[in-house]
Amino acid sequence: MDGAVPELPVHALEVLRRRRSAKWQTYPADVLPLTVAEMDFPLAAPITEALREAVDRSDAGYALPAPDLGRALEGFAASRWNWDIDPGSVTAVTDVGVGVVELLRVLTRPGDAVVISPPVYPPFFDWVPEAGGRLLEVPLARGATGWRLDLAALERAFATHPAAYVLCNPHNPVGRAHSADELAALVRLARIYGVTIISNEIHGPLVLPGAMFTPLLTVPGAGEVAVALLSASKAWNLAGLKCAAVVTAAPGMAAAVDRFPADTRWRIGHFGVIAAIAAFTAGEPWLDRLLATLDHRRALLSDLLSQRLPMLTWQPPEATFLAWLNCAALGPDNQAQERFLDHGRVALEPGLRFGAAGSGYARLNFATSTDILDQATARMAESAG
Numbered sequence: 001m002d003g004a005v006p007e008l009p010v011h012a013l014e015v016l017r018r019r020r021s022a023k024w025q026t027y028p029a030d031v032l033p034l035t036v037a038e039m040d041f042p043l044a045a046p047i048t049e050a051l052r053e054a055v056d057r058s059d060a061g062y063a064l065p066a067p068d069l070g071r072a073l074e075g076f077a078a079s080r081w082n083w084d085i086d087p088g089s090v091t092a093v094t095d096v097g098v099g100v101v102e103l104l105r106v107l108t109r110p111g112d113a114v115v116i117s118p119p120v121y122p123p124f125f126d127w128v129p130e131a132g133g134r135l136l137e138v139p140l141a142r143g144a145t146g147w148r149l150d151l152a153a154l155e156r157a158f159a160t161h162p163a164a165y166v167l168c169n170p171h172n173p174v175g176r177a178h179s180a181d182e183l184a185a186l187v188r189l190a191r192i193y194g195v196t197i198i199s200n201e202i203h204g205p206l207v208l209p210g211a212m213f214t215p216l217l218t219v220p221g222a223g224e225v226a227v228a229l230l231s232a233s234k235a236w237n238l239a240g241l242k243c244a245a246v247v248t249a250a251p252g253m254a255a256a257v258d259r260f261p262a263d264t265r266w267r268i269g270h271f272g273v274i275a276a277i278a279a280f281t282a283g284e285p286w287l288d289r290l291l292a293t294l295d296h297r298r299a300l301l302s303d304l305l306s307q308r309l310p311m312l313t314w315q316p317p318e319a320t321f322l323a324w325l326n327c328a329a330l331g332p333d334n335q336a337q338e339r340f341l342d343h344g345r346v347a348l349e350p351g352l353r354f355g356a357a358g359s360g361y362a363r364l365n366f367a368t369s370t371d372i373l374d375q376a377t378a379r380m381a382e383s384a385g
């Protein structure tokens with residue numbers, strides 16, 4: 001490691017296998033799971049302390065997120081991104097998925113078109129119909145320097161007046177942190193054509209060295225047309241605790257959030273709120289260690305892939321701990337992913353789950369130990385023949 005930031009440790013495989021979460025329970029014991037976006041690092045100390053104290057208090061009742069969650073997020077956003085959030089504009093929701101669906105319910109009408117940009121996190125395809133909307137796909141553009149928003153295609157789609165666009169910033173699975181210029185162009189289009197942007201910023205804290213995260217609501221003029229969703233769940237590995245935050249920056253959007261069903265406030269994880277507050281107020285040093293560790297894993301993966309699997313191509317992500325691997329040399333659809341699983345006993349996410357553009361791709365989660373990455377790439381190479 002360079003500098004003073006030590007890497008985060010990872011427990012040995014047999015210890016990880018004792019975890020009861022989805023990542024570690026889905027596959028038989030001989031499979032290395034590099035699938036769902038859970039990390040293998042131990043939790044940050046301020047979070048384990050806050051949760052332990054809550055258990056010691058027998059404090060397992062209903063959550064009351066306001067005002068502390070908003071204040072904690074305000075402090076974190078100011079320190080990390082120089083983003084001035086009004087804590088009163090922060091509304092807790094169960095998780096980002098629930099937040100997107102509830103936002104679509106209040107911001108669109110049944111049958112309205114809602115734009116998404118595949119390849120994208122699979123539930124994007126489900127959230128829109130769940131809220132009664134109709135999907136309008138505007139795929140990312142794939143250029144020499146990686147995947148980008150296709151602003152020209154988005155303009156053509158916005159000109160048909162869809163009700164909303166669900167943005168993924170940073171974008172899972174390609175790991176792109178959309179630039180301030182791209183987001184300014186997007187906001188301009190949203191204002192011209194009257195399209196509301198729901199900005200899913202769950203991976204915002206996970207922007208790696210070399211790139212920058214631009215919260216959409218910091219773009220001038222965004223507040224009137226956009227709403228953001230943030231969470232501590234990806235960056236501090238808290239997905240099972242169930243807490244995310246909707247943030248608004250203009251009265252019209254705040255009024256829309258006020259129309260959420262009253263009961264949503266009782267559906268938030270109390271431990272999720274406690275952990276999120278600990279993460280946002282005291283979790284930055286750990287986050288810095290995480291980002292330094294992920295930066296090294298990204299470089300290690302790059303070396304391992306070029307040595308052992310030179311037929312795969314990828315653009316190392318600017319954000320997230322997810323590698324979007326072009327495995328087309330091993331076959332279309334999910335053929336490579338199936339081969340890695342069946343013959344190599346390494347589980348990756350199948351590319352087609354992320355939309356038709358994912359044919360020939362697989363997504364690899366590199367938030368794990370150097371040992372596991374070493375073993376996984378060796379087994380993938382062997383299975384690739």
Ligand SMILES: Cc1ncc(COP(=O)(O)O)c(C=O)c1O
Binds near residue numbers: 098200
């Ligand atoms: C882009 C994106 N949105 C949402 C989620 C899930 O978030 P939550 O569990 O808060 O619904 C994930 C999980 O990986 C994700 O990558």
